[in-house]
Amino acid sequence: MTSPKLIALWITRRVGWKTVSGLLCVAVMTVFVVDNTQTVHQKIQRSAFFEAYMRLLAQQSSPKGCRANHSFREADMLLQLYNNISLGRVKRISIPELYHLGDAQNYTQFLNTLISKRKRGPLLQGYLNNTGGSTWDRFYKSISQYHLYHPYENNVINDLLKDVSTRPIVSSAFKGGGSQFKMLLTFDNGARGLFKPMRYPRGVDTFLNYFYFDDFERHTAEIAGYHLDKVLGFHRAPPTVGRVVNMTLDVLMHGTSEVKNKTYVSPDGNLCVHNHCRLHCDHICGSPELLEGSVSVFLPNETLSPRSLNTRHPYSPIWRRTIKAEWESDPTYCERRLKNNKNNTEYTSGRLLLDIIDMAILDFFTGNMDRHFYERFTEFGADTFLIHYDNGKGFGRAKDDCMTCLAPVQQCCMIRLSTLAKLVKLYQGPDSLGQVLRDSMTSDPLSPILLDHHLDALDRRVGIVLKTIHRCIKGKTSWSSVVIDDGYM
Ligand SMILES: Nc1ncnc2c1ncn2[C@@H]1O[C@H](COP(=O)(O)OP(=O)(O)OP(=O)(O)O)[C@@H](O)[C@H]1O
Ligand SMILES: [Mn+2]
Numbered sequence: 001m002t003s004p005k006l007i008a009l010w011i012t013r014r015v016g017w018k019t020v021s022g023l024l025c026v027a028v029m030t031v032f033v034v035d036n037t038q039t040v041h042q043k044i045q046r047s048a049f050f051e052a053y054m055r056l057l058a059q060q061s062s063p064k065g066c067r068a069n070h071s072f073r074e075a076d077m078l079l080q081l082y083n084n085i086s087l088g089r090v091k092r093i094s095i096p097e098l099y100h101l102g103d104a105q106n107y108t109q110f111l112n113t114l115i116s117k118r119k120r121g122p123l124l125q126g127y128l129n130n131t132g133g134s135t136w137d138r139f140y141k142s143i144s145q146y147h148l149y150h151p152y153e154n155n156v157i158n159d160l161l162k163d164v165s166t167r168p169i170v171s172s173a174f175k176g177g178g179s180q181f182k183m184l185l186t187f188d189n190g191a192r193g194l195f196k197p198m199r200y201p202r203g204v205d206t207f208l209n210y211f212y213f214d215d216f217e218r219h220t221a222e223i224a225g226y227h228l229d230k231v232l233g234f235h236r237a238p239p240t241v242g243r244v245v246n247m248t249l250d251v252l253m254h255g256t257s258e259v260k261n262k263t264y265v266s267p268d269g270n271l272c273v274h275n276h277c278r279l280h281c282d283h284i285c286g287s288p289e290l291l292e293g294s295v296s297v298f299l300p301n302e303t304l305s306p307r308s309l310n311t312r313h314p315y316s317p318i319w320r321r322t323i324k325a326e327w328e329s330d331p332t333y334c335e336r337r338l339k340n341n342k343n344n345t346e347y348t349s350g351r352l353l354l355d356i357i358d359m360a361i362l363d364f365f366t367g368n369m370d371r372h373f374y375e376r377f378t379e380f381g382a383d384t385f386l387i388h389y390d391n392g393k394g395f396g397r398a399k400d401d402c403m404t405c406l407a408p409v410q411q412c413c414m415i416r417l418s419t420l421a422k423l424v425k426l427y428q429g430p431d432s433l434g435q436v437l438r439d440s441m442t443s444d445p446l447s448p449i450l451l452d453h454h455l456d457a458l459d460r461r462v463g464i465v466l467k468t469i470h471r472c473i474k475g476k477t478s479w480s481s482v483v484i485d486d487g488y489m
Helices: 003-015 017-034 039-048 048-061 071-088 107-116 136-141 151-166 219-231 249-253 255-260 333-340 354-368 403-412 418-428 433-441 452-476
Strands: 169-173 184-185 193-197 239-247 261-266 271-274 284-287 288-296
Touching: 003 354, 039 418, 071 418, 071 452, 136 151, 136 288, 151 239, 151 288, 169 249, 169 255, 169 288, 193 219, 193 239, 219 239, 219 288, 219 403, 219 433, 239 249, 249 261, 249 271, 255 261, 333 403, 354 403, 354 418, 354 452, 418 452, 433 452
Parallel strands: none
Antiparallel strands: 169 184, 184 193, 193 288, 239 288, 261 271, 271 284
């Protein structure tokens, strides 16, 4: 914060807004009367103090962060504490300058500064000498130990998403694994994408009597999940885009023989396909032949760059209606099994637990309870990010908040400093999470992806995460045991 701004803030805090406004009016009148050789306007414009004061006044009257839509007393207290620590007003605790929040700085500027300091790390070995020039090749070559893609190589991702949403499809096959209907699409350049079809129109909520595993996924949640991961500065989700598939051309004509055999015209005259899977594989129909869905860029070939598949998530939910998982019934689960588990150093040291917490925050924002396993690129060992894919169970209910999704944060009472800084910034404004996500998603060909009430819910959820963190700090009476600066962002 600039020093005139600090002075303005200090005076305002001491004597109150009204008094300062009154004094300012008197000062303006005096300037006007005493010296009329220059206009009052010019004189006022010169004053740094005046400018700082007006900026603060504008923010006081119309905050636009998440807080403007949903404020929580405890989140406000955390915001104040955060800023006080940044200003050096709290003994023995400090926040590195990189994470200080300027009032007027917009979120994207703040995020970009943060990201520019992120470690790059080594790239995937299997692609180092790849000379292919497709957008997929360029993307694979940029995957590093610390991120799936680099935001400053934006053109790669933009070009890639354009290709995924427009390139001719030359083959479509059923994709096994998991419980939802999926197709593996191959494009005319041999590259691949994972297609998830629309199961619900945008306005349909998850039925209240459904468990999370009863529900279909939403293609819009896959697209929004990618954008949300991106605007939160994680860059750990495979680029995903909306696409309208032609059931005749892309599925019937270019389908594998298995797909062709399972394509039919419904009594309503629509071209449909069916497949048998574990849970949700009923019939997918075009209207009459067009079908919208999401396509995620397929990750690198697994033989070249293996991923640790099927590592059980410590907060995995149970596929049962009547039994609870251990973590659901034992609030000491994190302390006992993860944080202080001497038999399992995976969670007691390194970045893993904080990555699980980042993912829990992402899942709380979307309402996605569907985390059974986690995956990462094996060649980077434990010092690498978790891949944020499979976001399709999100955005089912805007009115409710998935508090069980937040269990890792509530129980472990930890958060990465960089993640906290982003959330506090979004809470403070001038931008809110709903707004930055809306802006990001306008680039998708199927925009609008989310209806407004889902965007508004995100602003509420930012406040709830901060409230949870504030409770942790109060409960443990220690900032530094809760807010961890491990240097990752
Ligand atoms: N973009 C991708 N590139 C490569 N592999 C992927 C991609 N997306 C998903 N996968 C792989 O396919 C598996 C199944 O995908 P996904 O989890 O999205 O399916 P699902 O049917 O929703 O599964 P579930 O029933 O567990 O929710 C993932 O665990 C992952 O290993
Ligand atoms: Mn899924």
